Amino acid sequence: MLEKAASGLGVNLKVEYVNIREHCAWVCGSLKEATDKAKLMIAAAIEKAKSLGKEKVLKVKRKEAVLVIGGGPAGIQASLDLASQGFKVYLVESSPAIGGLASLLHRTFSINECNCAICVKSSKPLEVYENPNIELLTYCEISDVKRYPWGFKVKIIKKPKYINYDRCTNCGLCSEKCPQLVLNEWDRGLSKRKAIYIPLPYVTPPRYIIDPNHCLHFTENSCNICEEVCPYNAIDFSQKAKEVEVEVGAIIVATGSEEFNPSTIPKYGYGKYKDIITQLQLERLMDPLGPTGGRLVRVSDGKKPLKIVMIQCVGSRDPDTNPYCSKYCCTEAIKNAILIKTEYIPEAEITILYKDIRTYGRFEELYIQARDELGVKFIKGDVVEVYEDKSGSLLVKYVDSLGKTGTIPADLVVLSCALVPRENSKKLAEILNIELDEYGFFKELDEKVSNIETKVPGIFICGTCQGPKNISETLVQASAAATLAALYVISYLEKKLTPPILDEEFCAKCGLCVISCPYNALTLTEKGPSVDELLCQGCGTCASVCPNNAINIVNNTNELLLRQIKAIIDEAKALRKRVVIALCCEECGHTLMDALGFYHEKYMSEIIPITIPCLGIISITHILEALNYGADGVLLVGCPLERCHFELGAKTAKYKVELIRRVFEELGLFPEKVNIVNAPATMTKRFLEVTCKIPVKTSSR
Amino acid sequence: MKKKKLAIVSLMSDGGCHVAFLDMHENILQLLQNVELVHSYMVLDVRRIPDSVDIVLVEGGVRTSHDVEVLKEARRKAKILVALGSCACFGGIPGLSNLFDLYSSLKYVYEKTPTVIKGVIPRENVPEVVGVSPIFRYVKVDFQIPGCPPESKEIMEIILSLAKGEKPTLPTKTVCDECPLGPPRKKPSKLRRIFEPPKPSTCLLEQGYFCMGPVTRAGCGAKCPRAGIPCDGCRGPASKILDQGAAMLNTLATIAYNTIKNFNLRTYSAYFYRYSFASSLIEDLIRKTKVKKK
Numbered sequence: 004m005l006e007k008a009a010s011g012l013g014v015n016l017k018v019e020y021v022n023i024r025e026h027c028a029w030v031c032g033s034l035k036e037a038t039d040k041a042k043l044m045i046a047a048a049i050e051k052a053k054s055l056g057k058e059k060v061l062k063v064k065r066k067e068a069v070l071v072i073g074g075g076p077a078g079i080q081a082s083l084d085l086a087s088q089g090f091k092v093y094l095v096e097s098s099p100a101i102g103g104l105a106s107l108l109h110r111t112f113s114i115n116e117c118n119c120a121i122c123v124k125s126s127k128p129l130e131v132y133e134n135p136n137i138e139l140l141t142y143c144e145i146s147d148v149k150r151y152p153w154g155f156k157v158k159i160i161k162k163p164k165y166i167n168y169d170r171c172t173n174c175g176l177c178s179e180k181c182p183q184l185v186l187n188e189w190d191r192g193l194s195k196r197k198a199i200y201i202p203l204p205y206v207t208p209p210r211y212i213i214d215p216n217h218c219l220h221f222t223e224n225s226c227n228i229c230e231e232v233c234p235y236n237a238i239d240f241s242q243k244a245k246e247v248e249v250e251v252g253a254i255i256v257a258t259g260s261e262e263f264n265p266s267t268i269p270k271y272g273y274g275k276y277k278d279i280i281t282q283l284q285l286e287r288l289m290d291p292l293g294p295t296g297g298r299l300v301r302v303s304d305g306k307k308p309l310k311i312v313m314i315q316c317v318g319s320r321d322p323d324t325n326p327y328c329s330k331y332c333c334t335e336a337i338k339n340a341i342l343i344k345t346e347y348i349p350e351a352e353i354t355i356l357y358k359d360i361r362t363y364g365r366f367e368e369l370y371i372q373a374r375d376e377l378g379v380k381f382i383k384g385d386v387v388e389v390y391e392d393k394s395g396s397l398l399v400k401y402v403d404s405l406g407k408t409g410t411i412p413a414d415l416v417v418l419s420c421a422l423v424p425r426e427n428s429k430k431l432a433e434i435l436n437i438e439l440d441e442y443g444f445f446k447e448l449d450e451k452v453s454n455i456e457t458k459v460p461g462i463f464i465c466g467t468c469q470g471p472k473n474i475s476e477t478l479v480q481a482s483a484a485a486t487l488a489a490l491y492v493i494s495y496l497e498k499k500l501t502p503p504i505l506d507e508e509f510c511a512k513c514g515l516c517v518i519s520c521p522y523n524a525l526t527l528t529e530k531g532p533s534v535d536e537l538l539c540q541g542c543g544t545c546a547s548v549c550p551n552n553a554i555n556i557v558n559n560t561n562e563l564l565l566r567q568i569k570a571i572i573d574e575a576k577a578l579r580k581r582v583v584i585a586l587c588c589e590e591c592g593h594t595l596m597d598a599l600g601f602y603h604e605k606y607m608s609e610i611i612p613i614t615i616p617c618l619g620i621i622s623i624t625h626i627l628e629a630l631n632y633g634a635d636g637v638l639l640v641g642c643p644l645e646r647c648h649f650e651l652g653a654k655t656a657k658y659k660v661e662l663i664r665r666v667f668e669e670l671g672l673f674p675e676k677v678n679i680v681n682a683p684a685t686m687t688k689r690f691l692e693v694t695c696k697i698p699v700k701t702s703s704r
Numbered sequence: 705m706k707k708k709k710l711a712i713v714s715l716m717s718d719g720g721c722h723v724a725f726l727d728m729h730e731n732i733l734q735l736l737q738n739v740e741l742v743h744s745y746m747v748l749d750v751r752r753i754p755d756s757v758d759i760v761l762v763e764g765g766v767r768t769s770h771d772v773e774v775l776k777e778a779r780r781k782a783k784i785l786v787a788l789g790s791c792a793c794f795g796g797i798p799g800l801s802n803l804f805d806l807y808s809s810l811k812y813v814y815e816k817t818p819t820v821i822k823g824v825i826p827r828e829n830v831p832e833v834v835g836v837s838p839i840f841r842y843v844k845v846d847f848q849i850p851g852c853p854p855e856s857k858e859i860m861e862i863i864l865s866l867a868k869g870e871k872p873t874l875p876t877k878t879v880c881d882e883c884p885l886g887p888p889r890k891k892p893s894k895l896r897r898i899f900e901p902p903k904p905s906t907c908l909l910e911q912g913y914f915c916m917g918p919v920t921r922a923g924c925g926a927k928c929p930r931a932g933i934p935c936d937g938c939r940g941p942a943s944k945i946l947d948q949g950a951a952m953l954n955t956l957a958t959i960a961y962n963t964i965k966n967f968n969l970r971t972y973s974a975y976f977y978r979y980s981f982a983s984s985l986i987e988d989l990i991r992k993t994k995v996k997k998k
Contacts, residue, residue, distance in 0.1 A: 509944055513880030513918045514887025514907075519959045527887055548958045550919040550951040551878050552944040623954040624946050627985035631992070651958075658957040666969045670803075670990055 017055040021048045025600025026612050036608035039580050043611045046574040047567040054563055059500040061536065065252035065461075065492045066154040069485075070095065072145060072431070075103020076474055077257035077466025077481040079127050084485035086136035090492065093249050094131060095159055096141045097427070100206035101128045103259050104467075107191065107203075107283055109290040111474055112338035114365050123474060128207035141208065146246065148434050152496050152537040154252035154461060163242035165213040166199075170237035173201075173209065177229035177238065185217045187294075191284045193302065194294035199229050199238075204292050213238075252492030253461045254435065255484050256445055258428060260467040263318030263325070263421040271317060271418055272389040277303040278397055279389060279416040282313075282335050289339075289347065299347040301415055307348055308415035312399045313340065314386050315357040319421030319471075325442060329471040332419035333357070334366045337373045339417070344377040354380040354411055356401055382409075389416055422471040437462055444470045455484045463488050501541030501616065502534045503554045510553035516545035521650035542649030543620030559616055565628060571611050572633045581699050583636035584629050585612045586621055590648040592640035594684035604687050609699050610638060617641070618679075619652030623659050626677055635699045636676040640690065643681050653681050673698075708758035708867040711743035712788070713778045715771040715839070716798060717764025721789035722746050724853035725761070728860050735860055738867050753777060759784045759866055761849075761859075765791040765798060765838050765982065770831035772842055779843040784866055787845050788859070790852040792838060794940045794948075795982020797852070799836045800973055802982050802990070806833060835991070838983045847872065850921060852938035852979055858923060876943040879917035879935050883907075883926035886917075895963040898934065908934045912963060914975040919951045940980050947985040949976035 009016030021044045031037035069085050071078045074096030082092045094101070105111075106124040131137050140159060147158040181197035189202040196202075198218040201211055219226035220240055230238040262283050266274035273279050278301050280288070291297030301308050313336045319329040337360075340353045360381065362370040373379040384403035392398055397413045424443035432439050437457040438446040445464045447454040455463050465484035466477040503516075503525075510531040517525045517532055524538035525545060532545070532554065543556045552561050568584055575582040587593050593614050599606065615621070618641035626637045639656050647653035657679055664674035675698055682689040712722060726746065728735060742757060743750045753760070760782035766772055779785055790796045801809045810833060814825045839845060849862055865872040880886050888910035896902075896912035908915040908929055916937030917929060928935050941948035953976060956964050964972070973981060981987055 509876050509942070511878040511881035511918070511922065511942075512887060513878060514889075515909075515918055515955060515959065518888055518891050544958060548955050550945055550955050551876075551942045619958075623950045623957070624985065627950055627989065628946060631985050631988050655958045655961070658961045659954060662953060662957055662964070662967055665967065666986065669968050669970065670986070672989060672993060 017052065019048050019052040019055055021045055022597070022600075025597045027608075029600040029603050030606055031608045032605055039578050040608045040611065042578065043571045043574050043580070043582065046570045047611070047613055050567045050570040051558075051563060054560075055558055061152075061496075061498045061500050063152040063496040063498065063537065065494065065496060066250050067091065067492050068093065068154075068249070068251040069253045069255060069488050069492060070155070070157055070249065070251040071255045071257060073103070073256065073258035073466070073468065074098075074101030074128075074131075074139075074141065075257060075259040075466060075477075076105045076123050076127070077259065077468075077477045077484075078103070078255070079123075079131050080478045080481035081255045081257060081465060081485040081488070082131055082137050083127065083134065084482050085489060086134045088489055090136065090489060092134075092137045093157075093159075093251065094137055094139050095143050095145060096139075097144055098202075099142045099164070099210070099212045100202045100208065101131060101139065101141060102206055104262070104283070105474060106206060107189065107286055107290075109286045109293070110338065110342060112334045112366065112369065114368050118338070125205050125207070132207045139208065140247075142212065145431060145434055148254070148436075150436075150459070150461075152498060154250060154492070155254055157249050157251060157254070159247050159249065161245040161247060163215075163244055164210070165215070165218075165238065165240055165242050166211055167237045167239045168210060170235040171211060171233075172235060172237075173211065174234070175211075176232050176234065178211065180228050180232045182226065182228060183217055183219055185214070190287050190294045191281070193284055193287050253463065253488040255481075255488055256431070256435065256437070256457075256462065256464045256468055257466045257481060257484070258425055258431065258445075258468040260422040260444070260471065261425050263423045265317050265418045265420055268318070268324065270386060270388050271314065272391075272397075272416075273418060276389070276391055276397060276416075277301075278308070278414065279418065281317075281418050281420050282332070282339060283420075285339055285417050289342065299343065306414070308413075309348065309351050310412055310414045311340075311343065311351055311353045311417065312411055312413040312415075313353065313355045313417045313419060314389075314399070315355065315419045317418040317420045318423065320358055325421050325423065327421075327442065327471070328361060329421040330361070330363075331422065331471060331473045333361045334369060334473065336417070336419045337362060337366075337369050337379070340373050340379045341369060341377060344373075344379065352380070354382060354413075356382050356384055356386060356399065356411075358383070358385070382411075384409075389413075422467055425468070428468060435459065435462055437464075440470075444468060455480065455487055461491055463491075498537070499541075500536050500539075501557050501559070502536045502539045503532075503541075503543075503545050503556050505531050506553045506555070507531055508553075509551045510549075511551060513550075515548050515550070516554050519544050519548040540649055542617040542652055543615070544617075544649070544651060544655070547620050547622045547655070556616060556620065559620060561620075561622070561625070564613070564615065564620070564625060567613055568625070568629045568634070569632055571613075572629070575611075576633065581609050581635045582633075583607070583610045583638055583694075583697055583699060584634045585610045585638040585640055586618070586625075587612050587614050587639075588618045588641040588648075588652065589614055589616050591642040591646075591682065591684045592618070592680075595640055595680070595682060595687065595690055598684055599687050599690060602687055604691060606691060606694050607697070607699060609635065610694060610697075612640075617647070617649040617652035618656035619647075619649055621656055621659065623663060626659070626663055630676065636678070636697050638694065638697065639679040641679070641681055643683055646683065657681060707738065707740040709742045709754065709756070710739040710759045710761070710863065710867075711741075711753055711757045711778075711782070712745075712761045712763060713743070713753060713774060714745055715762060715764035715774060715792070716767035716836070717789070717791055719746065719763070720853045721761075721763040721792075724851075724856050725788070725859055727853075727856040731856075731860055735863060738864055753781050755781055757782050759786060759863060761786050761788040761863075762792050762839055763788045765795045765836055766834065766842060767798065767836055768831040768833050772834070775839055775842055784846045785843065786862070786866070787839050787848045789854050790850050790938055790940055790979040793840075793848045793850045793983075794980040795836050795838045796979050799838075799980070799982025799987070800977065802835050802987055803970060803973060806835060836982045840983075848874070850874070850938075850940040851924065855924060874943075875922040877922045878942045879920045879922050879924065879926050879929070879939070881922045882924070883917055883929045883935075885926075885929050886910075892960040892963055902932050904932075908932075912960075914952075914956075914963075914972075916948070916952060916975070916978075918955060919945055919948050936975075936978050938979050948980040949973070949984055950986065952976050 183198035915934035
């Protein structure tokens with residue numbers, strides 16, 4: 004603030020401040036101690052102020068483009084919101100068509116009559132397809148993401164579709180003649196498709212694609228039928244995967260989730276008996292564009308199911324699989340029960356076996372309607388087993404909440420399965436450098452106040468990739484993510500530049516700084532290392548690793564640090580006081596010292612803090628020289644090892660302290676004088692635990 | 705112009721630096737046109753240091769009270785006193801014995817060395833043995849010519865420049881500056897020992913050898929790395945390095961901690977402190993602590 008005010012008056016003022024209150028007054032036992040400590044702190048600050056130079060501030064415009072990963076309802080909504088504000092959007096989808104799990108639905112749940120799924124499975128994807136601001140990249144995968152001050156450079160691999168769309172007219176002759184039949188994953192295995200196919204009749208984009216895992220041309224190198232029959236020569240087997248690179252300012256992750264695979268729990272009998280299906284398969288059966296043309300029949304014999312049992316919480320709220328609640332399944336099951344009773348088979352007997360009914364909010368009305376108006380039977384209990392009796396009819400055996408065992412005969416069993424993270428989310432999290440929670444969903448920065456941001460600024464998450472939710476919640480979150488991403492890309496990155504400066508006289512061009520930089524900000528030129536000011540974060544690892552002290556961080560040079568240390572010790576000698584030099588990193592270390600002040604935690608007044616950018620700047624020489632000059636101890640205070648704000652600083656400092664302690668132990672010197680506290684800013688306890696062991700005889704003698 | 709007087713004084717040393725001086729071959733004739741050699745136990749039969757000498761080269765570090773006396777005498781009689789070689793500059797290899805206390809060193813040398821039978825530590829008519837020390841701890845040193853041995857060419861240039869009344873300089877950079885193998889392209893991943901043959905034209909540090917090049921003063925032309933042998937640091941720390949071994953340890957702790965996971969000073973000192981232990985910060989700390997204890 005002072006600097007700003009002064010520059011307004013045309014004065015170039017350099018400011019170094021000493022936090023006497025938190026770092027001294029509030030933590031010292033007596034007035035005398037506090038006064039002495041303040042003197043020492045000021046001596047160090049004066050030494051620093053003498054050689055302060057002005058810092059450059061850099062303003063970087065972020066790229067006004069956003070990458071959306073995942074083409075489900077969340078990705079689609081976010082893309083549309085961003086595109087309508089005029090931003091360029093790259094929508095990347097790993098499957099051949101967008102729509103996600105929602106494109107498999109027949110109806111969505113809603114408390115009014117407008118419950119068709121057309122909007123989410125067809126009209127919104129079509130809007131995406133037609134929007135000139137959205138570049139739709141289906142059948143693509145993210146292979147690499149690099150961070151820059153302006154955003155991200157993203158490498159995308161376009162998998163080959165083996166069809167030349169400039170020529171293809173969607174006539175369908177190829178698919179008709181294709182000899183290979185495989186189960187259609189888009190119909191959840193209830194129908195068959197060809198090896199050259201359009202996933203579902205209504206998907207976006209409506210394009211044929213060749214599945215190389217099943218196409219005989221690729222598997223047996225034998226068949227060329229589609230190529231021969233295509234009247235437009237649109238088949239192109241020679242296509243290869245292509246890599247494209249896009250530059251964006253922000254990334255929205257909306258990769259969605261998957262339905263839990265119930266065959267992993269044997270008691271449900273899924274996969275063993277044909278007439279046990281999941282809710283999504285039920286949706287496909289009811290869909291007029293589904294495998295049965297909208298007739299709800301048994302998979303095994305095509306008969307109308309009259310007794311239907313739905314089982315809730317399959318793979319969720321279950322300590323053996325997933326302890327969380329999947330949120331959507333109660334309402335989904337009740338919605339389907341209502342649909343069957345009102346539109347498909349009014350005479351059907353429907354039983355729902357549940358743990359608790361969680362039709363939260365206004366969906367309670369659906370529950371009441373199903374239970375009271377339509378006579379759907381609800382039983383609270385746990386399934387013991389689903390099995391077939393001798394006559395071949397299914398029986399569901401259960402224990403109800405009173406401990407009574409019962410069996411229900413069923414023509415059709417429908418399992419309401421959990422939503423689980425997608426298989427490849429772990430890989431994506433690694434590429435993006437964001438975290439996953441214990442179940443594998445993407446982890447938000449904070450579940451209360453920032454549940455769309457991630458730990459990487461500029462990467463946002465929305466939809467079920469963050470955790471189970473229903474479609475409307477997903478869309479709300481997607482719109483929010485789009486808004487945050489838009490705000491992010493139109494804002495500037497303001498960065499205080501603290502790049503290293505090179506002293507060519509001493510630089511031997513040994514390149515150690517280049518290989519040790521955690522941000523790859525240095526490159527070796529003929530004159531020595533050159534710095535990419537944008538990549539450099541000013542951690543000082545290069546300054547520490549440079550043996551000949553040829554590279555130094557602006558305003559935090561090695562020599563300055565030694566001068567500061569010596570100034571403190573000189574002053575202390577004059578005051579006949581002992582000192583422990585505490586080198587605190589600007590992030591957790593400095594804040595920890597502040598916190599000690601806030602909490603009025605008293606610690607020995609001999610500890611004199613010096614703030615440095617990161618512990619990575621400290622070298623073994625600093626510590627030895629401080630002890631040699633007369634310090635009674637050296638204390639490093641910094642971030643937790645895995646959470647260093649500059650990647651490696653805390654860890655290397657810990658290594659150095661360990662080495663020195665080991666050497667001192669070996670020589671019979673004083674290992675207890677060199678200490679390090681690696682703790683988050685609020686863990687004052689850890690600081691006190693370490694400092695109470697520093698052997699300093701009471702000073703002021 | 706009157707020729708300047710030059711003397712070479714020898715303390716605890718093996719005479720290698722003296723030989724390096726003579727290794728100038730016929731160049732010595734050119735040198736003798738500018739200076740007059742007045743004292744050198746190898747080539748002249750002059751017992752005592754003449755009274756007034758312009759330049760005194762002191763070879764070797766301090767090991768006995770006799771060394772201290774000779775050194776002080778040399779300082780008194782010299783206008784310019786130059787430390788010649790790494791023993792005089794930093795304590796050299798004998799400095800490593802400061803890792804152990806004096807009595808156990810003496811006991812080892814005189815009683816336990818395999819070639820000694822019924823040896824005893826000599827006590828009569830011998831000067832008192834003191835801790836190994838570079839000469840700057842006892843007298844003011846005007847210039848240092850490091851190296852084990854120092855480069856003959858460098859010795860000559862420095863003497864000539866001193867004789868002319870100029871201020872000579874040493875290279876400020878490190879051995880890496882002259883080394884054709886570097887720079888390293890990646891961090892070393894595992895430790896390699898000297899008996900494992902190195903890959904050609906690849907930085908030795910990158911391959912995992914403890915090459916002291918990055919912390920050692922340039923000027924030798926990186927002879928050892930050129931021959932595939934890691935630099936052992938004979939020319940001592942470069943200009944801005946306070947402690948050669950600590951600087952190397954620090955660098956390795958940052959880029960390849962796993963190579964020094966098992967670090968302990970007594971085993972690794974021959975790599976990190978072969979020549980400069982007696983002038984290192986750690987040795988300083990040991991000495992100061994001992995003084996306090998006494």
